[in-house]
Amino acid sequence: MPRLCEWLEQIPWIVTITNSAILISLVWLVHYLGFFLLVGTTAIVDLRILGVAARNQKLAPLAGQLFPFAWTGLGLVIASGFIMFAGQATTFYPTAVFRIKMGMVLLAFVFGVIVQRKSLVWDDAASVPTAAKWLAFASLALWIGAILAGLEVPAFIPV
Amino acid sequence: MHTWLVDICEQLQNLRLVVWLVTAQYAYPFIQWTHFTGLSLWLGTTLALDFRLLGAGKKFQTAAQLSDALFSWNWLGLGIAVLGGFTLFATAAVGYIDNPAFRLKLIVLLPLALAWHIFVQRKSRTWGRTRETPAVAKLASLMEIVLWVSVATAAVWIPNY
Numbered sequence: 001m002p003r004l005c006e007w008l009e010q011i012p013w014i015v016t017i018t019n020s021a022i023l024i025s026l027v028w029l030v031h032y033l034g035f036f037l038l039v040g041t042t043a044i045v046d047l048r049i050l051g052v053a054a055r056n057q058k059l060a061p062l063a064g065q066l067f068p069f070a071w072t073g074l075g076l077v078i079a080s081g082f083i084m085f086a087g088q089a090t091t092f093y094p095t096a097v098f099r100i101k102m103g104m105v106l107l108a109f110v111f112g113v114i115v116q117r118k119s120l121v122w123d124d125a126a127s128v129p130t131a132a133k134w135l136a137f138a139s140l141a142l143w144i145g146a147i148l149a150g151l152e153v154p155a156f157i158p159v
Numbered sequence: 160m161h162t163w164l165v166d167i168c169e170q171l172q173n174l175r176l177v178v179w180l181v182t183a184q185y186a187y188p189f190i191q192w193t194h195f196t197g198l199s200l201w202l203g204t205t206l207a208l209d210f211r212l213l214g215a216g217k218k219f220q221t222a223a224q225l226s227d228a229l230f231s232w233n234w235l236g237l238g239i240a241v242l243g244g245f246t247l248f249a250t251a252a253v254g255y256i257d258n259p260a261f262r263l264k265l266i267v268l269l270p271l272a273l274a275w276h277i278f279v280q281r282k283s284r285t286w287g288r289t290r291e292t293p294a295v296a297k298l299a300s301l302m303e304i305v306l307w308v309s310v311a312t313a314a315v316w317i318p319n320y
Contacts, residue, residue: 032315035195040207
C-alpha cells in the first residue's frame with residue numbers, strides 16, 4: 001500500500017492538478033457540490049423514513065426521485081475525492097481520521113442501497129418497520145459524521 | 160476605508176467565544192461542519208428541485224410534489240448554513256471583508272442566487288403541476304444551477320487570496 005500511494009502521488013496528471021491552484025480548487029468545488037447533492041437528498045429520504053419529513057407523501061416515489069440524484073452526487077464525490085487523495089496519498093493513507101471517514105462513507109453507501117431497494121416493500125407495510133427507522137437514523141448519522149471526519153483530517157495528519 | 164465596518168469586525172473577532180473557537184484544538188472544523196451540513200441540506204434539496212424542473216426523474220413525482228416535500232428542510236438547511244457561515248466569518252472577520260472573492264460571494268452572487276431561488280421555488284407550484292415542465296421552467300432552473308455553482312466557486316476561491 002505505501003508503494004501504491006507513492007506511485008499515485010507521482011502520476012503526471014495528478015501532479016499537474018495538485019500543483020495548480022485553479023485546477024485543485026475546481027476539484028474541491030466538484031467534491032463539495034457532489035456531497036451537498038448526495039447528503040442533502042439522502043437525508044430527505046432518511047427523514048421521511050423517520051417520519052419527520054414529507055409525511056403526506058409515499059416513500060417509494062420520493063426515494064425513486066431522490067436516489068438517482070444522490071448517486072450522481074456520489075459519482076462526483078468519488079471522482080474528485082480520488083484526485084484529492086492521490087495528490088497526497090502518502091499523507092492521507094496512514095491518518096486514522098481519514099480511514100474512519102472512508103469506513104463511514106462505505107457503510108453509509110451500503111445502507112443507502114438497502115433503503116433504495118426496500119422502499120417499495122416498506123411503502124406497502126401498514127407502518128415503516130422499526131428496523132428501517134434504525135437504518136435511516138444510522139445512514140443520517142454516518143453521512144453527517146463523514147463530513148465532520150473529512151473536515152478533521154487536516155488537524156490529525158501526523159507530522 | 161469603512162473604518163466603522165472594520166471596528167465592528169474587530170470587535171466580533173475579539174469576542175471571547177470567537178477567540179476560544181479559533182484557539183481550541185479541533186474546534187474550528189466543527190464550525191466548518193455546521194456550515195457544510197447546512198449547505199448539504201440547502202443545496203442538495205435546491206439542486207434536486209432544479210434537476211426535476213429540468214426533466215430528470217419524471218416518472219416518479221411532479222416538480223410541485225417534490226417541491227412540497229423539500230420546502231421546510233430546504234429553508235432549515237439555509238438557516239444552519241448561515242449560522243455556520245456567520246461563525247466562520249467571525250473567526251477572521253477583518254480579513255474576510257477585504258477578500259475580493261468573499262465580497263463577490265456575499266454582496267453580489269449570494270443575494271442574486273437567493274432571490275432567484277425564491278422565484279423558482281414559488282413558480283415550481285405552477286410549473287410543476289404536470290409531468291412535463293414548460294421551457295421557461297427549464298431555463299429558470301438551469302439559471303439557478305449556474306448561480307449556485309458561481310456562489311460555490313467564489314467561496315472555494317476565498318482561501319487563495
